[in-house]
Amino acid sequence: MFDVFRPGLAAEALIDLRFMQRRYGPEIANKAMARALFNERFPVTDRVSMGISEGKMWASLATPLYLFIGFCMLLTAATELGTNQRIGAILGNTGTSAILVLAFINGIMALGRLFGGDLVHRISIPVVLLASAVISTLGLYMMSISTGGMLWVSAAVFAVGITFFWPNMLGFIAEYIPESGALGLSVMGGLGMLSAGVAQPIIGSMLGDPGGEIETAAQVDAAASFLGNMALLPAILIVLFGGLLVYMRSRKGETVLAN
Numbered sequence: 001m002f003d004v005f006r007p008g009l010a011a012e013a014l015i016d017l018r019f020m021q022r023r024y025g026p027e028i029a030n031k032a033m034a035r036a037l038f039n040e041r042f043p044v045t046d047r048v049s050m051g052i053s054e055g056k057m058w059a060s061l062a063t064p065l066y067l068f069i070g071f072c073m074l075l076t077a078a079t080e081l082g083t084n085q086r087i088g089a090i091l092g093n094t095g096t097s098a099i100l101v102l103a104f105i106n107g108i109m110a111l112g113r114l115f116g117g118d119l120v121h122r123i124s125i126p127v128v129l130l131a132s133a134v135i136s137t138l139g140l141y142m143m144s145i146s147t148g149g150m151l152w153v154s155a156a157v158f159a160v161g162i163t164f165f166w167p168n169m170l171g172f173i174a175e176y177i178p179e180s181g182a183l184g185l186s187v188m189g190g191l192g193m194l195s196a197g198v199a200q201p202i203i204g205s206m207l208g209d210p211g212g213e214i215e216t217a218a219q220v221d222a223a224a225s226f227l228g229n230m231a232l233l234p235a236i237l238i239v240l241f242g243g244l245l246v247y248m249r250s251r252k253g254e255t256v257l258a259n
Contacts, residue, residue, distance in 0.1 A: 047181035060180040061187060066173070070191050072129075072240055073169050077192035079136055079233045080162040082199030104152070105159040112163035120164070125172045126245040128164050133237035136161030144228035161234070166192060176248070203230075 021029040047057055060066060084105065120128055139158025146154045169192070173184045180187075203226070 052179045057181045073191045074195040076165040077195040078199040081196035108159035109163045125168050130241040132164045133234045136234035140231035
């Protein structure tokens, strides 16, 4: 009988499973692959490599900085996800399909997140978050007063503003609160989704349109007015992220002096 546990067979399976299947048959190749995988050890997380205990990881979720970022995450998620679908419905009344509008907004976001890594490394996460809040506020306000083709320009401005919200909120946790580990990232992402889930029905009910598309002129006017009110969320974030930037720079200065 063929020895599935022959030394080197598992390594061959990892290199080329298809070749192994042709050479030894699917059953032997799959067993060799399973043996190789079960013998491998998962790499330790950054938290473990830094020697941070599980208790300290849980305790980091109750620190003032983490709670502050969690509150900011509620506002950023509501700004981004809570208004995005309504923007598509509003711009759809310009004669363009709402699907195309949403594709336009999300296309800008995809490109920004694809090439935005260098921007963050050259500046800093708090600066990017502050700039995103400013641009998002401007975009929402422009959309509330714009008509015709200018709505597309306003949508582009808003898309640029919200592009770096979500990834940099998680990036802030990873860079400045690393002791929270994967748990901190998961909880922060969960807060964002919770905020979006709560915001959607509230926005729909305030527009008088809890489930369907915005079609009547009254609904369009109400939606435009509501976008102006929604601009208050990123406006609040301007103040919060401005304070965060000052705090992080002062903390960095204290670290330099201590060293």
